[in-house]
Amino acid sequence: MTNPSTLYRGGVLHCPADPSATALLVSDGRIAWLGADADAPAADRVVELGGALVTPAFVDAHVHATDTGLALSGLDLSGVRSSGELLDAVSAFAAGLPGDAVVLGHGWDESNWSDRTLPDAVALGRAAGGRRVYLSQASIHSALVSESLLAACPEVVSAPGYDASGWLRRDAHHVVREAALGSISAAQRVAAQRTALRHAASLGIAAVHECGGPGTSDEMDFTGLLAISGDGVPEVYGYWGELLGAAKARELGAVGAGGDLYADGALGSRTAHVSQPYLDGDAGSCGHGYVTAEQVRDHLLDCAAHGLQGGFHAIGDAAISTVLQGFAAAAGKLGVDRLRAARHRVEHAEIMNKRLIAGFVEYGIVASMQPAFDRLWGGAGRMYESRLGLDRSLESNPMGAMHGVGVALAFGSDSPVTPLDPWGSVRAAAAHHNPVQRMSVRAAFAAHTRGGWRAVHLDNEGVLALGAPATFAVWSTPAGVDRGLPVLLADDPELRGPEDPTPLPVCRATVLRGDVIYEEGQS
Structure with missing residues (x-):
């Protein structure tokens, strides 16, 4: 039995193959017809667009759904600007929790504070009324924790990255993160995931790439999220980031053995592996590399043996260099063509x-990048300059240069590191702090739509075309439309x-595939 057909008419369609199209017919989850209103066929249902813009829906190529849902419904620390403000926020939030609850917060970023002194573990515990506290930094690669949470994880004292002050990084952070998130019930986890996915749908996002793995999320969290994929919410394509874990990734239902498979840390926590020392923090520190070129090679060979896409989280140039050395070694075993066909990924770059x-061009590596990183932390006076100096900060996130030489790009948010904000990300790529690195709005939009589908080997998705999946978003465009896309930049x-x-x-x-997963005004 066929599903009822729906005609959407009276709109402006982003349809390069037929720029004059104003209507489309959806039947059985696909676009069955495109053209002018006057030529539209009959349909079981008609939706009047009233001049609204219709585009392919967005794909967010790097998210953490549970963390995003918890951030949306929990303690958001992105707006605090001092240690005192952070403690006040913890105190107010904790007051509404049971005495045995764990205070979970996210988003603080001391790089934009005038006084960058952080509260210690004792002060956090006092503010929370003795409750355990876990507050992830904006990068999610370090956290502030309370004395009681440290006491609940005695093994953390011997883990790399431990500091008695309560600001934990590296392995120590993973230990307390697992303990803190382990306090969340199964019902809370599902509620957080659905909150995140519903919010994504409200922003025109029809699919997300979940980046999980040891130290980021557990297997139950990962498989639970995949179980609700497309159930009235965006589709979820999972990446499981465990070294030599291709078999595990396939068993868990992942599309790839990559994502948060850490080759290094993050710039915010000074753990990204860079070739020149950080200008702030410990003298001479270049961060940390977590894999060797040999491990990268063996992981790619493992992925090839299981017919699975692979990839790594790599932010600093030293980490990316190590990853590319591993690619070169794997190419010696498999051949470059086989590596290119797999479309292996590097997150962040x-x-x-x-x-x-x-190297990305040679091996056909997909760069899964987040334009908001430059918007929030690039340019003069911001975190990248503090860590790297102005010249190096302006060379960061070179999306325009990469696009210009043919690197495949897939844009996302790394939410909750930065908010889900697809049009904001498109504009950020077109308005990079460094004008040399800017892309056109059209190219950035393609990277945030079709680029995300191509990154999971779904090459026929992300377009409005006859026979293509009916996956699209409808938009009000207060600044107008220019050649089928919204105006995003000032005159x-x-x-x-x-x-x-x-x-x-x-x-x-x-x-999403003909089903409405979000409609303006719905609760």
């Missing part, structure tokens, strides 16, 4: 140079940049 970009070149004031589009509906 923030600190690059021409040699590293050439005045002086106003263009990361803080461009042009209003962004607002999602009216999101459709």
